[in-house]
Amino acid sequence: MNEKALEKILNIFLKKVLPLTEKGVARGSKIFGAAIIKKDDLSVVIAETNNEIENPLWHGEMHTLKKFYELDANTRPNEKDCMFLSSHEPCSMCLSAITFSGFDNFYYLFPYEATNDDFNIPHDLNILKEVFNISDGKYNKENFYWKSQNINLLINNLPTSEKETVLNILDEIKKRYLILSRQYQKNKDGNSIPLN
Numbered sequence: 523m524n525e526k527a528l529e530k531i532l533n534i535f536l537k538k539v540l541p542l543t544e545k546g547v548a549r550g551s552k553i554f555g556a557a558i559i560k561k562d563d564l565s566v567v568i569a570e571t572n573n574e575i576e577n578p579l580w581h582g583e584m585h586t587l588k589k590f591y592e593l594d595a596n597t598r599p600n601e602k603d604c605m606f607l608s609s610h611e612p613c614s615m616c617l618s619a620i621t622f623s624g625f626d627n628f629y630y631l632f633p634y635e636a637t638n639d640d641f642n643i644p645h646d647l648n649i650l651k652e653v654f655n656i657s658d659g660k661y662n663k664e665n666f667y668w669k670s671q672n673i674n675l676l677i678n679n680l681p682t683s684e685k686e687t688v689l690n691i692l693d694e695i696k697k698r699y700l701i702l703s704r705q706y707q708k709n710k711d712g713n714s715i716p717l718n
């Protein structure tokens with residue numbers, strides 16, 4: 523993926539997903555968000571955020587899929603023509619939901635290790651271990667159904683001369699998520715989310 527495409531994708535997190543997540547976290551939901559965009563012009567079809575305060579299944583990805591399937595079936599794009607963006611590496615439920623929905627890809631900003639270490643939310647790795655006997659989050663990252671991509675690795679692959687703009691946006695995004703994380707962790711004891 524080239525620099526212009528990565529810049530556009532990062533700006534979707536910054537300008538579409540993060541503002542929704544800031545509202546969600548203010549209501550007590552988690553810090554995760556997602557978007558579905560068109561492969562051809564990278565335009566946003568739908569962006570959403572975690573809404574676990576309403577329903578513990580409304581992870582960022584699940585809530586985005588719910589809203590995607592509420593769009594008019596005659597006009598919404600085919601899943602195969604879309605890219606699935608997720609702020610954080612999808613949990614086992616969301617991996618399956620993306621699979622059952624027929625997407626052939628997903629792209630994430632923060633890997634499981636960051637979700638666990640930097641955001642203090644250990645459930646993704648714990649569930650993979652406890653329920654599926656998968657250690658260290660090592661699911662099949664490229665398989666019959668889809669290929670997953672860590673956006674940070676795509677940025678690392680850019681030539682050095684093309685990295686500056688995207689790294690600046692990435693920095694801004696990471697700062698915003700860390701602020702949200704502190705806010706969520708500070709307030710989470712009072713919420714009703716089963717795995718908070």
Ligand SMILES: [Zn+2]
Pocket residue numbers: 581582583612613614615616617
């Ligand atoms: Zn999930």
